[in-house]
Amino acid sequence: ETGVTQTPRHLVMGMTNKKSLKCEQHLGHNAMYWYKQSAKKPLELMFVYSLEERVENNSVPSRFSPECPNSSHLFLHLHTLQPEDSALYLCASSPGGGVGTGELFFGEGSRLTVL
Amino acid sequence: KQEVTQIPAALSVPEGENLVLNCSFTDSAIYNLQWFRQDPGKGLTSLLLIQSSQREQTSGRLNASLDKSSGRSTLYIAASQPGDSATYLCAVYNAGNMLTFGGGTRLMVKP
Numbered sequence: 001e002t003g004v005t006q007t008p009r010h011l012v013m014g015m016t017n018k019k020s021l022k023c024e025q026h027l028g029h030n031a032m033y034w035y036k037q038s039a040k041k042p043l044e045l046m047f048v049y050s051l052e053e054r055v056e057n058n059s060v061p062s063r064f065s066p067e068c069p070n071s072s073h074l075f076l077h078l079h080t081l082q083p084e085d086s087a088l089y090l091c092a093s094s095p096g097g098g099v100g101t102g103e104l105f106f107g108e109g110s111r112l113t114v115l
Numbered sequence: 116k117q118e119v120t121q122i123p124a125a126l127s128v129p130e131g132e133n134l135v136l137n138c139s140f141t142d143s144a145i146y147n148l149q150w151f152r153q154d155p156g157k158g159l160t161s162l163l164l165i166q167s168s169q170r171e172q173t174s175g176r177l178n179a180s181l182d183k184s185s186g187r188s189t190l191y192i193a194a195s196q197p198g199d200s201a202t203y204l205c206a207v208y209n210a211g212n213m214l215t216f217g218g219g220t221r222l223m224v225k226p
Contacts, residue, residue, distance in 0.1 A: 002160065033214075042119070043204070043216040056213070090158055104149060104206075104214065106159040 003027040006091050006107035013081065014115050021076040021110045023091030030095065032074040033104070034066060037088040049074060081114045088112075117142045117209050121217035128195055129225050136190040136220045138205035143183050146208040150179050150190050153202045153219070162203075163190070195224045 004025045013019050025032065034046040048056035049068040063085075065077040074091055088109045095102035118141045128134055138148070147166045151159040163172045163179040165188070171180040178191040188205060202219045209215065 002158070004158075006158075042218045043206075045214060088156075092159075103161055103164040104159075105161060106151075108158040109156075111156070 002105045002107065004091060004093055004105050004107035006089075006110050008110060009108065010111045010113075012113045012115065013078070015081060015083070017081075018077070018079040020078065021089055021091075021112075023074040023076075023107055025072055025074075025091075025093040025105070027093055027095075027105060029093040029102075029105075030071050031093060031102075032068060032071070033092040033094075034074065034076050035090040035092065035106075037090055037109070039087075043090070046076075078112075081112075083114050086112055086114045117207060117213065117215040119205060119207055119215050119217035121203075121205060121220050123220060124218065125221040125223075127223040127225065130195060130197060132195050132224075133191070133193050134195055134222075136192070136203050136205075136222070138188040138190070138217055140186045140188075140207045140215070142207075142209055143186050144209060145183065146210070148179075148181055148188050148205060148207045150177075150188075151204040151206065153204060155202075159204065192222075195222075197224050197226050199224050 007022045031050045036044045045058045046060045047066040052068045067075040090109045091107045092104045094104050120139045122137045149164045150162040153159050165172050165181045176193040181188045202221045204219045206216045
């Protein structure tokens with residue numbers, strides 16, 4: 001138990017569906033992240049939020065839309081996805097005091113399959 | 116652009132061996148380096164975090180070293196056990212809020 005909880009753990013959706021991934025951290029951290037892990041590729045940073053402000057958007061297609069309503073919750077809204085978007089989506093959090101200076105804690109991930 | 120390389124990509128050893136996993140990075144201007152473990156289909160578990168001003172960190176049978184000037188880190192696992200079987204990932208944090216991951220080393224420890 002890392003203190004970072006992701007739901008759902010598994011999601012299957014069609015290309016025309018709209019769904020959301022949820023991440024919640026119970027660590028009192030101020031920064032939260034979305035990563036994508038595809039087969040045989042290194043983890044790719046998608047979004048970074050620090051104190052609920054987006055500080056990084058790593059050239060992610062607009063069919064992925066993040067939302068950070070408060071420092072404990074992070075969402076990834078999905079719409080009109082492609083089969084190549086099938087991957088493990090990992091959420092992480094880190095303490096405040098400047099993004100990049102603290103240890104990252106990851107959730108268990110949400111396994112997404114796009115049909 | 117930071118690039119992180121992990122060698123070897125896969126490693127199989129008998130139980131009890133001491134082993135070394137390697138991580139190299141191209142841009143030495145890092146804030147910190149973190150080693151993770153990932154079991155199949157699961158998230159990442161943090162093993163060790165080394166700040167840029169540090170040379171090494173130890174936790175139990177694990178020891179991680181950092182040589183920033185040469186762009187290298189090693190993870191040493193002493194007396195390996197079958198339960199150590201997993202993928203080990205290193206990641207470096209640069210300015211611009213970028214955490215870059217290596218491709219990982221898939222470790223199998225045979226009983």
